[in-house]
């Protein structure tokens with residue numbers, strides 16, 4: 001799967017802005033013809049010819065691009081990681097659990113609590129549910145993200161119970177993340193507002209398809225990806241929470257806010273790792289940052305498929321953008337923040353090639369903002385399409 005081949009990336013309007021979420025849906029893919037394929041899909045057998053493998057043409061996947069001698073850097077950083085990275089995890093006993101936010105099925109008040117949850121959810125509009133479902137599906141594809149972390153040269157968990165700090169982080173991070181999808185999944189199930197079976201199919205398709213972060217087994221590349229991703233996810237969950245509150249569902253707002261603060265802790269850990277790499281190996285770090293920016297960082301669930309809409313990711317992304325949950329402006333803000341956090345402008349002593357990478361990265365944010373402005377001016381009237389996740393009810397893109 002090539003990121004540049006994904007539906008929104010090949011849209012003229014979208015191309016320069018498709019870093020994580022497209023600012024505007026690819027209208028060409030929302031034709032009535034493609035939309036109608038979704039309608040009535042619950043009554044008929046869905047397209048069984050589409051297997052859970054990436055449905056888009058794969059680009060040549062680069063592997064093990066990090067020079068083998070750099071593996072030693074991560075070995076030498078183990079003591080540092082133990083003191084500086086693992087502190088961003090919380091002991092299980094101090095962690096919240098999904099049950100803290102959900103009706104207790106073992107209690108006498110269960111039915112009443114579920115009724116209250118459903119009454120609150122009734123006031124929340126359909127487009128919000130599309131955004132929340134997409135977010136839950138993204139969280140539920142966690143097996144893929146743990147797999148990606150375990151592709152990395154120098155930090156992978158070699159035994160599934162390795163005691164290196166890198167492996168401990170990967171497993172504990174996964175265990176913390178596991179609560180996010182679990183909580184959102186149970187909330188959505190109890191809300192009665194969504195088509196769980198078609199959501200579950202989307203999750204199965206997505207885990208089967210995997211993802212393509214284009215990180216080449218390199219911790220330099222993936223820790224840039226995760227730094228961006230965790231910050232963006234924190235912003236998105238935070239905005240989802242604010243919207244829930246505006247719609248009167250304060251409990252859902254609390255759920256989203258709690259997840260957002262977990263993502264913020266994860267961001268702190270990943271940005272700290274990259275800060276260290278910028279300090280001890282600035283040439284490789286700045287080159288990796290420029291490389292990831294050129295490749296364009298996209299949402300890890302970009303290969304999602306619901307069994308009927310070939311452009312479900314693009315459509316979901318358009319709704320998220322329209323609701324202001326995550327926008328191209330947010331992407332520019334994240335990039336600006338990280339470039340400042342890692343003091344990229346102040347790096348000295350770089351080789352000529354790496355100085356070019358530095359110039360590219362430092363000049364990128366204003367470019368993204370300009371492109372975003374132009375795309376907004378060109379924005380067309382939004383389409384309204386059915387989403388399988390909410391029983392084919394129609395939502396504006």
Ligand SMILES: [Fe+2]
Nearest residue numbers: 139177180263
């Ligand atoms: Fe998460």
Ligand SMILES: [Fe+2]
Nearest residue numbers: 230262263266
């Ligand atoms: Fe996270």
